[in-house]
Amino acid sequence: MDNSTTQNNELVSAVGRTMAVLETLAEHPEESGVSEIAQKLDMSKSTVYRFLQSLKARGYVVQDAEDRYRLSVRLFELGAQALPHLDIVREAEPGMRRINELTGETVHLGILDEGSIVYVHKIDSKYNLRMYSRIGRRAPLYCTGIGKVLMAWLEEDELLAHLREESFERRTANTLTSIDEYLHELALVREQGYGEDHEEFEDNMRCLAAPIRDRFGHVIGGMSVSFPCFRFREELKQDYVKQLMEASQQISSQLGWRP
Template identity: 55%
Template sequence: MSTIDNSPDSVSSVLKVFGILQALGEQKEIGVTELSQRIMMSKSTVYRFLQTMKTLGYVTQEGETDKYALSLKLFELGAKALEYQDLVQIADEQMYRLGKLTKETLHLGMLDEDSIVYLHKIDSEYNLRMYSRIGRRRPLYSTGLGKIIMAWLPETEVRAMLANVTFERFTEHTLADVDALLVELAQVREQGYAEDREEMEHGLRCFAVPIYSRMGRIIAGLSLSLPLVRYHEENRATLVAQLHEAAANISAGLGFHDYPFPRK
C-alpha cells in the first residue's frame, strides 16, 4: 500500500503546482518569465514544473514559443466530478420512487479500476434484505452492476481490466473465468440488462441496467436486489422494465434522451 508523503518539500511542490495552474487559468497563454514573476518562483523551477505538467498532458506549449496554456485535461477531470455529483442527486429521486414501488434494495454503482463502488443505496422495506453500504467495493465479474458496465466494452479492454483479478468462487454459481464472463456479457448486450444469479451470495438475485452520460457513454449502473423467497420468475419482465424506466429518467437528467431499451 502506498503512503502519502507529507514532508515539507512534498507539500511545497503541491502548492507550487496549484499556483502555476491557477495562474494559467487566469490568463490564456503566458510565458515562463511572466509566470515566474506572477507567482514569485524562480524561472528554472517554473520551467521544470511546466515540462512535467506538459508531459502529463495538463499543459500545452504553442509550437516552440515560450507561451504555455492549460489543456482540456483539467476540464475533463472537472466534468467527471460534476457528472458524479449530478448523478447521485438525480438518481436519488428515481431510486426513492422505485424503492417505494418495489420495496426492494436498490444500488447505484460506478466502475473504479477493477471493481464496482456503491455510490448510493435505497434499503429494502422488508426485514429480510441485502446488507451493504455506500462506498463498498464489489467484484465486476460476479455482480449485475459490474456486468452491465462491462458489457459494451471491447473484449481487449475487459481482459486487460481483469488481468490481475482472481475469480474468487463466492458460491457454486460464480463465473469461473474471464472467458465465461465474456459469454455472459454477450447475452447482457442482447437482452439489455445483467443478472447476478446467486453469484455473490446464496439466496440473492440481482438485476442491473445501464445509466448513460449526456455523451451516450455508460457511466454507471442501477440494480435491484431481492432474496429468492420473494422472487417470482413471472415478475422478471416487470422488474427489468421498472429499472429501465428509472435508469432512462436518470440518464435524461444527465442530458441523454435516447435510452435504447424498452420501458414498461
C-alpha cells in the same frame, strides 16, 4: 539516497499506514482497541497509538473512556462534500425511490472505480434485510449485476485489461469462474439490455441491474434491485426489468443522453 527522497518515502509510508488504520476502523464498526488494530495490521501498538491520536486530534476518530476507538462523523461529512458533484447520485435518487417503492427491495447505484464497483447510493429494503453492501463499499465486477452492466459496453481493450486483473474467485456455487463464461454472459447483457446476478455474489440473493449512460452514451453507472430468492417472483421478472430499464433510461436522459 538524499534526505528529500527519504523524507518523501517516509511521508508516503505514514499516509499509507494512516489510511490502513482508517480502513480497519471502517471495516470493523464496533469500537476497537489499540491492540486489536495493531494485530489486524501487523503494526506495533506504539505506531498505531500515534496514528490514532493524530486522527483523533483532527476529529476523524473518537476515543471512549475505555480507550477504544471508532470513526467519527467527520469522515461522513468529508465524503458528503463530494456527493453534490456526482450528478449521477442526484439524478438517480427519484428513480431509485420509485423502484424501491414498487418492489419494497434494496436498490443500489454503483460506479466503476479502479477495477471494482463502488456503491455511491443505496435505498434499503422495507424488510429487515442485511446485505453486504453499504455506501462507499466496493464489490467485484465479475459476479454482480451492476458489475456486468458496467463491463458489458466497455471497449474491448479496456474490458480485457479489467478481466486480466479479475480473480474470478468462487463466492457461491453459481459464480462464473472463467473469462470465457463471463464474456458469454456479457454478450447476453448487451443483447437484453440489462444484467442479472443469479446468486453469484451472495447465496440466496437475486439481482437485476440496468446501465446508466452519460450524454455521450458511455455507461457510467449501474442501478440494481436485489431480492432474496424467497421473495423473487419469476412471473413478475419482466415487469421488474421494464420498470428498472425505464428508470435508468430516465436518469440517463437527465444526464444528457439521447438514444
